[in-house]
Amino acid sequence: MDHHITICTSCRHLGTACRPGYELIARLRAAITTAGDAVTDSFEVSGVACMAGCDRPCTVAYHGTRKATYLFGDIDPDTDIEDLLAFARLYADLEDGWCSSLDRPGKLRDTTLARVPAAMLAIETGKVRAS
Structure with a gap:
């Protein structure tokens, strides 16, 4: 898989025991399978215990090799x-992962928590530096 979608499984709706991350994982996997296009072959969906977005459940990250990572919050498995899915298609086609908020579909325009540049390694006179 070239790309990953990671969903927080610890996020809870305020004042409830509801953890919508598990439901979101199942629904997104089903939607990707049903899509039957490049998304099916390119993306893996998995969960992680915490992404530090507790105030904005569900938290979802898109990341790929040599691409910027996106973190979205306030994602609802029902809507x-x-x-x-539309962002997965867009992200798969972006060479470096960078896009304007205007290019992001629907709710994702307003729920972006972070865009993190891809990690780059540089070798400088025998030293390896991460940037």
Whole structure:
């Protein structure tokens, strides 16, 4: 897989025991399978215990090799699957992962928590530096 979508499984709706991350994982995997296009072959969906977005459940990250990583919050498994799928298609086609907020579909324009540049390694006179 060239790309990953990681979903927080610890996020809870305020004042409840509801952890919507597991439901979101199942729904997004099903939507990707049903899509039957490049998304199916290119993306892996998995969960992680915490992404430090507790105030904005569900938290979802898109990351790929040599690409910027995106972190989105306030994602609802009932209403945001199509936006997540549309962003997967867009992200797969972006060479470096960078796009304007105007290019992000629907709700993802307003729920971006972070865009993190791809990690780059540089070798400088025998030293390896991460940037």
